[in-house]
Amino acid sequence: MIRALLILLLSALPALAQAPDAGPWSGRFAECVHGMDAPAHMRACIGQAARLCMDETEGGHTTIGQTGCQAMEKGLWDDLLNSDWPEHRRWAEAADAAEREVFGDTFSKRAEALRSAQRAWIAFRDAECGLAYALWGSGSMRNIAASACEMQMTAERVIDLREMSEGMR
Amino acid sequence: MIRLGLVLSLLATASPAQEIDPDPYRALWSDCAASGAEACTGQAAAACTEAETAMGGGSWAEVACLGLETDLWLDRIAADSRALALRALAEDQSRAALDGPAVTGIAASFATAQALWQMHRDADCVLTGVRSGSGMAATVAQARCTLAETAARARWLRAWLNEGP
Numbered sequence: 001m002i003r004a005l006l007i008l009l010l011s012a013l014p015a016l017a018q019a020p021d022a023g024p025w026s027g028r029f030a031e032c033v034h035g036m037d038a039p040a041h042m043r044a045c046i047g048q049a050a051r052l053c054m055d056e057t058e059g060g061h062t063t064i065g066q067t068g069c070q071a072m073e074k075g076l077w078d079d080l081l082n083s084d085w086p087e088h089r090r091w092a093e094a095a096d097a098a099e100r101e102v103f104g105d106t107f108s109k110r111a112e113a114l115r116s117a118q119r120a121w122i123a124f125r126d127a128e129c130g131l132a133y134a135l136w137g138s139g140s141m142r143n144i145a146a147s148a149c150e151m152q153m154t155a156e157r158v159i160d161l162r163e164m165s166e167g168m169r
Numbered sequence: 170m171i172r173l174g175l176v177l178s179l180l181a182t183a184s185p186a187q188e189i190d191p192d193p194y195r196a197l198w199s200d201c202a203a204s205g206a207e208a209c210t211g212q213a214a215a216a217c218t219e220a221e222t223a224m225g226g227g228s229w230a231e232v233a234c235l236g237l238e239t240d241l242w243l244d245r246i247a248a249d250s251r252a253l254a255l256r257a258l259a260e261d262q263s264r265a266a267l268d269g270p271a272v273t274g275i276a277a278s279f280a281t282a283q284a285l286w287q288m289h290r291d292a293d294c295v296l297t298g299v300r301s302g303s304g305m306a307a308t309v310a311q312a313r314c315t316l317a318e319t320a321a322r323a324r325w326l327r328a329w330l331n332e333g334p
Binding site (some may be wrong): 103116134138 | 228232264268273274275277278279281284285286288289291292293295296297300304334
């Protein structure tokens with residue numbers, strides 16, 4: 001199940017452009033997200049690695065460059081989403097197990113709800129970013145719009161799930 | 170015995186039987202909706218809950234009042250979605266005349282996004298509910314989440330309608 005969800009997370013969207021290797025920016029990205037004392041503060045990190053990538057890469061501000069840099073940062077948030085997942089699952093399963101002792105299986109649905117919510121979010125993100133792509137017609141701006149959407153929504157999801165897990169761990 | 174008692178109490182209150190008239194709260198909601206301010210989301214529901222609680226309504230009254238305000242936002246979403254869908258169709262047709270038909274047009278993408286937004290909202294709000302506990306606490310948390318998410322989507326759609334994507 002975990003593997004299936006990870007595969008879903010990783011393969012949900014087609015790559016819009018070849019993302020550059022995240023190596024030069026992953027350290028600064030990690031510094032930013034790990035330096036925040038609350039999940040909501042991580043919003044300040046959204047777009048930072050992509051901007052650095054655009055500034056520090058030759059052609060980084062071209063359409064292909066911007067799309068690739070945003071796809072690179074989206075990948076960093078995706079990695080975070082995947083590495084957070086076992087922790088989210090753990091609180092849900094632990095709360096279900098504690099409740100099951102009293103109520104049986106009737107109400108212990110957190111782990112199931114978490115999986116369902118994540119699947120529904122992936123489908124929504126793909127559709128919403130597909131809309132961002134379609135809105136720009138046949139112009140190359142559509143690639144930038146779609147990759148920005150994917151980066152933003154994936155980052156927001158990391159933050160939302162961390163906020164939801166807070167106090168449950 | 171605890172389980173049986175809980176199930177019986179839930180069955181007994183399984184539906185907010187009282188239909189609450191939205192009219193007294195419509196003006197409050199309209200002012201909030203027109204202002205575009207996020208902070209006023211829930212004001213109509215709160216006023217409704219206060220009135221219903223004074224008349225003896227319990228937690229179900231709160232859930233019904235949250236549902237009442239959610240429905241007001243949903244009506245606006247439905248109206249704005251129709252306007253946006255018509256605009257999207259016109260845009261698709263004008264692009265098709267220039268470039269040939271798109272693989273996926275705006276109208277189809279919008280319809281898909283709206284349908285999947287609703288499924289995402291529902292699944293996330295179930296999660297928010299069960300995170301808060303079980304029984305009534307979960308139901309209230311789910312209803313609050315549904316209102317907040319619906320109002321946020323309604324504002325996003327209105328901004329798109331008025332200012333473009």
